[in-house]
Amino acid sequence: MSDDAQARIAAAVKSAEVLLFMKGTPLFPQCGFSSRAVAILDHLGVEYQTIDVLQDQAIRQGIKEYSDWPTIPQLYVKGEFIGGSDIMMEMYEAGELIELLDQKGIARAGA
Template sequence: MNDDIKNMIQNEIDNNEVCLFMKGTPDAPQCGFSMAVSNMLKILEVKFKGINVLENQELREGIKVFSDWPTIPQLYIKKEFVGGCDIVKEMYENGELKQTLEDKGINFKK
């Protein structure tokens, strides 16, 4: 991964409390897994930034190297990598996602 992509990823994570690297956009997801994570955040009324990895092949591959995680979507909360769809779904279902948001001071629907 080149420095431009690495810096772009780091910049998005640093400047957005909740950041979702996804296929498509929050309003028009282009994969079911990205849609699922986006919808969970929307249900909780979390303000988040969706970054469409399909717009840039280097970004699409770079985020996997950056996080050392092989799949997309990838959720970051307050600069910390949370996980992909399965992990976020499990956290959502067992209340851990709400707890994480609360612990990190992120506004959401309780």
């Protein structure tokens, strides 16, 4: 694992309020889990950035080490690792994801 990839991941995580590491793009997710994560964020009306891990093998491997989490997608809010698709879904259904976003001061469309 290169220090360069870790530095790029850290910079990306710090620079975006809401960041989703995913397979594909929001318009063309390349796996069902990434598609579900995008759908949740879109439904909540949150502005977010994405990084397509399929475009960069170093990032694809590096993000798993960075978060110590084995799967993609991965959601970060204000630099904090939140979890993957299953955790996002559980938090969303319990109303915890919207609470977290509100607590962190993340603006939402129509909120």
